[in-house]
Amino acid sequence: MNDALDVALRLVIVFVVFLTFPLIVGQTEHKVMAHMQGRLGPMYAGGFHGWAQLVADGVKFAQKEDIVPAGADRRIFQLAPAVALLPYLLVLLAIPIGPGEGAVGEVIDAGVFFVLAVMGVGVLGSLMAGWASANKFSLLGGLRTAAQLLAYELPMLLTAASVAMAAGTVSIPGILDAFEWWWLPWQIVGAIVFFVAGLAELQRPPFDMPVADSEIIFGAYTEYTGLRFALFLLAEYAGIVVLCGLTTVLFLGGWHGPWGADGLGWVWTLLKAAVLAFVVIWLRVTYPRLREDQLQKLSWTLLVPLSLAQIALTGIVKVVIQ
Amino acid sequence: MAASVPPTRPRIPGSGLARGLAVTLRTMTKKTVTEQYPDVQPDLPPRTRGVIGLFEENCTVCMLCARECPDWCIYIDSHKETVPAATPGGRERSRNVLDRFAIDFALCMYCGICIEVCPFDALFWSPEFEYAETDIRDLTHERDKLREWMWTVPAPPALDPAAEEPKEIAAARKTAEKLAAQQEAQPEVQSPTEPHADEQARAAEQPTRPTGESKQQTDQPRQEGDA
Known part of the structure; x- marks a missing residue:
């Protein structure tokens, strides 16, 4: 009975985090993006600086009619948003926020494997949507998503493997337990490659070729309306939370910090993830969209070699210090 | 802009990317120029054509x-x-x-x-x-x-410090001065022009926006007795 209560409590907490953090990131994006462009952003909804803008957006989406095109593959079309969104919820379960068993949804021994495998599933949602919509723009978007997934999954896996090599374990809490501050300069290339590849996998600007709204009308999401479209958007922001959390725990030392009392490690984790989320927004505002060929070129000629070099460096240092 | 950069200068790879990030970050720290119109009335210049x-x-x-x-x-x-x-x-x-x-x-x-x-x-x-x-x-x-x-028309903006005197004021002042000089030259004659001079002086005092009286005097029936 006590175990069941414990599990239920953990699930509820993870679920609440899953529902609120993406909204916080989204609202931050509204405001940060606006100020970076010399605007104010939402100012009305909720009264104080438009804090309830995303709630209002949600209400709007919920009121819209849920349309399934006549030529669409009905069941796949309706299932796709869930496939896009749920993997991020599962990944969130495995991200530890502080030291010890109490600060992680579920300790998974092969955590890195689990996390990367499940994150890959999320992209399937876009592929399903692209194919099932029976729309030319959606199909184009789906194909671009597939190409991007192939190109960027590889450097992401390689750099995650580099960290696992350094720690000698694939368990995420294990990696964090082994973390030392000098891992930061040691794994910095891997961290950057992981973060950039993660951005590309989330199809965030500047890697948003698959959803490029000005040329292929939001790609795979062209035919979606109402709540299902909102779920796709939520998946994007949940993806940001997950990516920032993963980068934090794999490369930035999670709850380790230069100072701070015991038991406050989770503050460091949240702080690092928040800074990374800001960087995600910052990059979106600053850079224009990469063309499809530039996108592929960046991955195959820059990120993959860099991640291989990082693995080699990790191996050499690991052998030397032993 | 690109031409102004000397082509011989060595370029650090990625410096353009960093400069882009700097631009957005600097803009974020600046005050925005958005006017929140329905809540805050805009500060319009006096010559606005509303x-x-x-x-x-x-x-x-x-x-x-x-x-x-x-x-x-x-x-x-x-x-x-x-x-x-x-x-x-x-x-x-x-x-x-x-x-x-x-x-x-x-x-x-x-x-x-x-x-x-x-x-x-x-x-x-x-x-x-x-x-x-x-x-x-x-x-x-x-x-x-x-x-x-x-009633919502604002007062005209003040003249520049060294600006020329407005023509209406100049003309009125010149006439008033001339009449005053005449009066001093022959003070014993209480001439019938005196009320007229007063009127001119009054016009000189308040001419920034010509008001109804000063402009409409041509319409009013002349005081024949004065002439």
Whole structure:
């Protein structure tokens, strides 16, 4: 009975985090993006600086009619948003926020494997949507998503493997337990490659070729309306939370910090993830969209070699210090 | 801009990317220029072309504004009235009386030609701009509404410190000085021109915006006894 209560409590907490953090990131994006462009952003909804803008957006989406095109593959079309969104919820379960068993949804021994495998599933949602919509723009978007997934999954896996090599374990809490501050300069290339590849996998600007709204009308999401479209958007922001959390725990030392009392490690984790989320927004505002060929070129000629070099460096240092 | 960078300078790879990030970050720390209009009224310059006000007393129904209006949005109706002679044996005079003065702001293109062309300063720009209507016919403002706008006309901006004296003031002052000199030259003669000089001096005191009295004096029947 006590175990069941414990599990239920953990699930509820993870679920609440899953529902609120993406909204916080989204609202931050509204405001940060606006100020970076010399605007104010939402100012009305909720009264104080438009804090309830995303709630209002949600209400709007919920009121819209849920349309399934006549030529669409009905069941796949309706299932796709869930496939896009749920993997991020599962990944969130495995991200530890502080030291010890109490600060992680579920300790998974092969955590890195689990996390990367499940994150890959999320992209399937876009592929399903692209194919099932029976729309030319959606199909184009789906194909671009597939190409991007192939190109960027590889450097992401390689750099995650580099960290696992350094720690000698694939368990995420294990990696964090082994973390030392000098891992930061040691794994910095891997961290950057992981973060950039993660951005590309989330199809965030500047890697948003698959959803490029000005040329292929939001790609795979062209035919979606109402709540299902909102779920796709939520998946994007949940993806940001997950990516920032993963980068934090794999490369930035999670709850380790230069100072701070015991038991406050989770503050460091949240702080690092928040800074990374800001960087995600910052990059979106600053850079224009990469063309499809530039996108592929960046991955195959820059990120993959860099991640291989990082693995080699990790191996050499690991052998030397032993 | 690109040409100004010397081509020989070694470029650090990625420096352009960093500069882009710096631009957005710097913009974020600056104050935004957004005006929150319905909550905060905009700070408009005094010459803003918001709406046209009519100072009816100055209007002589000369119709110049209506004729010059490029899109014919000014409607004027008037009739003639006969003013009886002010003194016995004098001549009767006729004057125009304004019956209707309306501006259709649905047609108006805010060129300001009517205001420029008015020889008696009867039309003025006002910075008020919140007069949207749900019916296009309500955009035709009749004379009472145009009169209301008149009260929103701001005082004209002050002249530059070294600016030339306005012509009206200069002319009035010159006349007043001349008369004063004449008076001093022959102080024993209490000439009938004295009230006239007073009037000129009064005109010189308050001429920044010509008001009804000073402009309309040509319309009023002359005080024949003074001449």
